Amino acid sequence: MLFRKSQVWLNLVFFLFCYVYIWLFVEPHLIYHGFGTIILDVPLFSTGWRFLRNSLGIPGGLIFYAYGFLSQWYYYSWLGALLVVLVALCLCELLPCVSVSFQDSIMFTPAILIQPSCTIFRLS
DSSP states (O other), X not given: OHHXXXXXXXXXXXXXXXXXXXXXXXXXXXXXXXXXXXXXXOOOOOOSHHHHHHHHTSTTHHHHHHHHHHHGGGGSHHHHHHHHHHHHHHHHXXXXXXXXXXXXXXXXXXXXXXXXXXXHHHHO
């Protein structure tokens, strides 16, 4: 139990650091402003039943609908950083479920790999 409690604190500190780094240094609002110009594959998003119905009519439409909705979060840097950190957290928590020979030392690998991929947009 003590190990699990210390692991929770370690996760909290690590992901808090990641959040602050992405929010203040990567600036996700720059990614939002690159939609359609530098980043061409971002789906458009519109509210309303008609757009949802059209999205559900194609294979994988619900995923594209959710992707379009969540990509709007990048407009605010703090919300875009939260989105990136939540995706990294989900990947880190799902890693033990997929790997039989999971080791705690590789738990943060997905989160560490996501950060440089966000930074690439800032350098462009």
